[in-house]
Amino acid sequence: MKSAPSLHEKMKGFEELCREQGVPLTVQRRAILESLAQREDHPTADQVYEKVSPSLPGLSRTTVYRVLETLVGLGVIHKANHLGSAARYDPNTERHHHLTCLSCHRVVDVEDDKLKRVDLPKARAQGFEITDYSVHFKGTCPDCAAKLKAGRKA
Ligand SMILES: [Zn+2]
Ligand SMILES: [Zn+2]
Numbered sequence: 001m002k003s004a005p006s007l008h009e010k011m012k013g014f015e016e017l018c019r020e021q022g023v024p025l026t027v028q029r030r031a032i033l034e035s036l037a038q039r040e041d042h043p044t045a046d047q048v049y050e051k052v053s054p055s056l057p058g059l060s061r062t063t064v065y066r067v068l069e070t071l072v073g074l075g076v077i078h079k080a081n082h083l084g085s086a087a088r089y090d091p092n093t094e095r096h097h098h099l100t101c102l103s104c105h106r107v108v109d110v111e112d113d114k115l116k117r118v119d120l121p122k123a124r125a126q127g128f129e130i131t132d133y134s135v136h137f138k139g140t141c142p143d144c145a146a147k148l149k150a151g152r153k154a
Helices: 008-021 025-036 046-056 061-074 142-151
Strands: 078-080 088-090 097-101 105-111 136-139
Touching: 008 025, 008 061, 025 046, 025 061, 046 061, 061 078
Parallel strands: 097 136
Antiparallel strands: 078 088, 097 105
């Protein structure tokens, strides 16, 4: 297993990507990326806003949405859109998969070698060329499972 890159390395990667794309890494973009790179819980735009706004007075929720969407469009970050919940933003752009808790909607990364060798369906017949995929598992996270158990006992 490769070790997780440090925040510094992640930010350097983002800087490079932005440079390649010819977009300036503004103070706002940097703050938003930094906040995203520091967490692994796939925050919503609102959660990013709440985290970043104290250090960036005058920053609006709309700006945060716009910056996140711009970064998604550039391929600097990924958007995990699971049906029925708010869009989550993900600093990890490598192919990986997600576990979602149906109680608290937490999204956790999951990597499994078996998922790297998936036989893709023959979608060409439908005129569809598959370029990527991700697997979305749903269930109950340990915290929620513990709460459920405690609730049952009480
Ligand atoms: Zn949960
Ligand atoms: Zn992820």
